[in-house]
Amino acid sequence: MTKQRQQRLFILTFLGPPLALYALFVLLPAVNAFRYSLLRWDGLGAPEWVGLGNFRKLLSGSSDFLSAIGHNLFLTFVPGVLILVLALFFAYMVHQRIWGARLFRVAFFFPNVISSVAIALLWVLIYSTTDVGLLNNLLKALGQKEPIAFTESSRLLWAIVPMSVWTATGFFMVLFLAAMENIPETYYEAAKLDGATSGRQFWHITLPLMWDVLTIGIIFLVVGGLKFFDAIWVMENGRPSPATHTMSTLMYSKVFEQYDVGHGTAIAVLLFLLVLAATLVSLRLLRRERIEY
Amino acid sequence: MGRLVHKIGGGLRYAVLAAWLVAVLFPMIWLLYTSAKSTQEIYQNPFGLPKLLTSPTAENAAALVANYRKAWVESHFSRYFLNSLEVVSLSLALILLLGSMAAYVLARFDFVGRRLIYYVFLSGLLIPMQLILIPLFFQFSDMSEGLTGLLAPPVRAMGLGDLTVSLHDSHAGLILIYVAASLPFTVFTLTGFFRTLPGEVREAAMMDGASEYRIFFSVMMPLAKPGLVTVAIFNFLGLWNEYLFGLVFLSSDHLKTLPLGLASISMQAQYKSDFGLLFAGLVIAMLPTLVVYLILQEKLTKGITAGAIKG
Numbered sequence: 001m002t003k004q005r006q007q008r009l010f011i012l013t014f015l016g017p018p019l020a021l022y023a024l025f026v027l028l029p030a031v032n033a034f035r036y037s038l039l040r041w042d043g044l045g046a047p048e049w050v051g052l053g054n055f056r057k058l059l060s061g062s063s064d065f066l067s068a069i070g071h072n073l074f075l076t077f078v079p080g081v082l083i084l085v086l087a088l089f090f091a092y093m094v095h096q097r098i099w100g101a102r103l104f105r106v107a108f109f110f111p112n113v114i115s116s117v118a119i120a121l122l123w124v125l126i127y128s129t130t131d132v133g134l135l136n137n138l139l140k141a142l143g144q145k146e147p148i149a150f151t152e153s154s155r156l157l158w159a160i161v162p163m164s165v166w167t168a169t170g171f172f173m174v175l176f177l178a179a180m181e182n183i184p185e186t187y188y189e190a191a192k193l194d195g196a197t198s199g200r201q202f203w204h205i206t207l208p209l210m211w212d213v214l215t216i217g218i219i220f221l222v223v224g225g226l227k228f229f230d231a232i233w234v235m236e237n238g239r240p241s242p243a244t245h246t247m248s249t250l251m252y253s254k255v256f257e258q259y260d261v262g263h264g265t266a267i268a269v270l271l272f273l274l275v276l277a278a279t280l281v282s283l284r285l286l287r288r289e290r291i292e293y
Numbered sequence: 294m295g296r297l298v299h300k301i302g303g304g305l306r307y308a309v310l311a312a313w314l315v316a317v318l319f320p321m322i323w324l325l326y327t328s329a330k331s332t333q334e335i336y337q338n339p340f341g342l343p344k345l346l347t348s349p350t351a352e353n354a355a356a357l358v359a360n361y362r363k364a365w366v367e368s369h370f371s372r373y374f375l376n377s378l379e380v381v382s383l384s385l386a387l388i389l390l391l392g393s394m395a396a397y398v399l400a401r402f403d404f405v406g407r408r409l410i411y412y413v414f415l416s417g418l419l420i421p422m423q424l425i426l427i428p429l430f431f432q433f434s435d436m437s438e439g440l441t442g443l444l445a446p447p448v449r450a451m452g453l454g455d456l457t458v459s460l461h462d463s464h465a466g467l468i469l470i471y472v473a474a475s476l477p478f479t480v481f482t483l484t485g486f487f488r489t490l491p492g493e494v495r496e497a498a499m500m501d502g503a504s505e506y507r508i509f510f511s512v513m514m515p516l517a518k519p520g521l522v523t524v525a526i527f528n529f530l531g532l533w534n535e536y537l538f539g540l541v542f543l544s545s546d547h548l549k550t551l552p553l554g555l556a557s558i559s560m561q562a563q564y565k566s567d568f569g570l571l572f573a574g575l576v577i578a579m580l581p582t583l584v585v586y587l588i589l590q591e592k593l594t595k596g597i598t599a600g601a602i603k604g
Contacts (some may be wrong), residue, residue, distance in 0.1 A: 109586070233536075
């Protein structure tokens with residue numbers, strides 16, 4: 001065998017198996033999702049072609065889909081703004097090598113390594129109306145008479161906000177801290193010589209020079225918010241109401257409880273398109289001239 | 294005056310950091326020490342320290358033992374734990390092997406279609422798992438039927454009885470999905486890593502007459518270890534905590550992974566108001582990843598840092 005043929009064989013044997021697996025279990029189902037979204041099908045009988053009918057129905061407002069998108073947007077932006085502000089503040093503080101910086105960095109990240117199911121259950125306990133409820137006991141000590149049912153459907157989305165902020169802030173802090181540490185010290189020294197305050201340094205040096213990473217952070221937040229599933233599912237005991245459904249939980253209920261495969265996959269396709277659009281738009285809107293240093 | 298304002302500002306900023314530290318750590322510490330209380334003790338004294346800590350006697354340790362025994366043995370947490378261990382470690386082994394094979398070839402060889410294949414892998418980063426979930430569910434049914442049709446006749450002919458293959462409700466099926474779905478991130482990260490390795494090492498090994506396979510396994514893989522560790526940590530955390538695919542593809546209790554088991558136990562525990570069990574279960578679910586994080590946090594932070602800077 002010639003050297004070249006040997007190499008070709010090597011490439012084939014190394015690239016073949018991973019590519020085949022990826023094509024079979026990711027690309028093929030992704031393509032099939034588009035096909036299923038055009039059918040009326042209960043998953044068992046003969047499917048019926050309905051064209052864009054499923055999408056029309058979802059977007060017409062006669063289903064829970066539009067309110068589900070609203071819930072996703074709420075769960076993206078309300079905690080998202082808080083997370084960004086806190087994470088930037090913490091990263092900036094830790095970056096200044098204050099006393100205990102290492103402890104803050106390590107400890108703030110903790111919630112990110114715990115499973116979302118465990119976090120949701122932990123917060124169910126924190127919000128509990130029984131004697132165990134941490135928050136209601138605190139409120140009682142402050143004079144509140146009746147315990148508040150924080151995780152009731154009508155309040156659940158608001159109750160998830162502190163949980164999301166509690167969970168995600170540490171990750172974004174570490175991400176932003178990495179970007180800040182990559183900015184050469186000389187910029188700050190020059191600014192200090194010119195008498196710039198620490199606030200001015202933050203706005204005029206730190207923030208512009210970490211714009212790329214901030215963009216990535218925002219994309220992570222938006223994509224995560226659009227895909228939101230676990231906490232709603234766990235906190236609603238697998239039965240979300242129209243007041244709490246997100247796109248993902250609605251998709252699950254449509255397919256596995258109402259046996260409506262067409263509408264379920266149409267939701268999945270719209271979710272995909274939203275993730276794609278959000279990523280591309282964020283990249284475009286937030287892309288400034290990349291600053292080389 | 295200006296200095297005083299500055300000092301107060303500094304103190305305030307410190308207070309915010311300290312408050313956040315308490316907010317992050319207290320709920321976890323609360324879970325930990327409450328899991329040493331009996332349900333009755335939890336009701337009487339939900340936030341104070343357990344009797345076990347205030348007056349450590351064998352009698353007061355009974356609640357702790359009872360809670361963890363109930364969780365680990367009677368509520369099958371040991372089973373869920375082993376299932377998670379099996380599914381995640383097999384997935385990780387395959388992800389690292391297949392991911393680095395593809396990444397190595399894409400990073401170090403030039404051939405027709407290389408860029409296209411790289412972008413095909415990369416496009417997977419934009420595919421939310423929700424998109425492939427439902428089609429996979431039906432694809433698994435078709436594939437199970439096909440495999441049974443293919444394999445059952447020869448097995449029967451060999452006198453080994455009836456064989457039915459099912460990818461539903463099986464660890465094998467879940468592992469296949471986990472591996473395939475983790476490839477885009479893994480290939481993307483490792484390709485970047487393999488590109489940075491020096492080319493001379495490979496040429497020197499070739500001069501010595503080593504085959505491409507040998508070079509990969511005994512020269513390149515060891516060199517790529519830092520990259521493999523980073524990829525392994527991120528995939529481990531993601532898969533150990535994965536919920537949605539497990540929910541759809543595993544239904545038998547004895548096959549459930551930790552997040553699924555925890556969710557179903559919690560429903561029973563809340564229904565029966567068995568808080569001792571619930572707190573112990575949460576601790577069991579939380580501790581493994583926290584320990585792994587504490588051991589590997591330096592490497593994990595470096596991984597995020599490298600990703601952030603490369604952008």
